Amino acid sequence: MISFIKDGMHEAGIAQNILDIVLDTAEANNAHHVVKVYVKVGSMTAIEPDCLAFAYDALKEETIASGSTLIIDEVAASGVCNDCKNRCDYDGYIMTCSKCGSFNVELLSGEELQVTEIEVE
């Protein structure tokens, strides 16, 4: 099952790295069990939250994070227009300024991929 996931899914590598960060952080703080893991996943990372959670759940077995839940904060894409300076959210991969319609925009959020905090006992 694990090798199937590791071979088959892009999210598996990401999930493994999340688990590594979680275990390192827990160990550094002398924790015995990890209860919750908070991650930020930007919409432009092309990471499927369901696939990520599935992979994480498979990989966490037999670690001190085996009982933990992955809580995914999906961050929307937003940015600023280089032409009219308007800030707005972007829907999907076509990023246009909501004010002037320009495609010359700079992404300010939506590419995050990080473990923000963990809850332990």
Place this chain on the structure above:
Amino acid sequence: MVKISANKNILSKNDEIALRLRKLFEEKKITVFNFVSSPGSGKTSILEKIVSPLKARFNVGVLIGDLQTDNDARRLRKCGADAFQINTGKGCHLDALGIEKALNNFQMDDLDILIIENVGNLVCPSGFDLGEDFKIVVISVTEGDDKPEKYPIMIRVSDVMIINKKDLLPYVNFNVEKCMHYAKNIKHNIQFFETSCVTGDGIDDIMHWISEKAQVKAE
């Protein structure tokens, strides 16, 4: 229960290796181009046309990804390229680890340009950084001018789009302006080239662009 702050960026294992490759290419002053496309768009044919003239000025190495066979590597070697095949088996994309292992085929100190021809796939390669400087997406005119709209992730991570097989334009329903418009909507500063490996149209242009980019790093 205790909350512990982590604030650690998650890089995929591939990204960690890609970072290492990027540093290596920087140190050895090698300019790296990653060619991506659907299967059959003409990546190998384009490379057959440009590798020989590039070799007149630069030391060029080529790595080609396919699930099976070394057909493409053999084609390119016939044109005088130092070309090596990476067979992925079931893998639908090249990854940084595969590239790192394949670099053993080259004298890195002598290499100026590394061209990577990715596995034919417009989806998965977009998520696997190979440490390249430029990603070039090839779309042929038989694939429909709305291709960029349907595969936005790949367009977004590409620097150049080559519209290939332009000699077939009289026989297909493909609007070049529309295709470019769709691509610019997703990546506003993407550069375009139109080529035909049959007539030779546009081949010089893409070759000069590659030469210019390689020259920058060499200096």
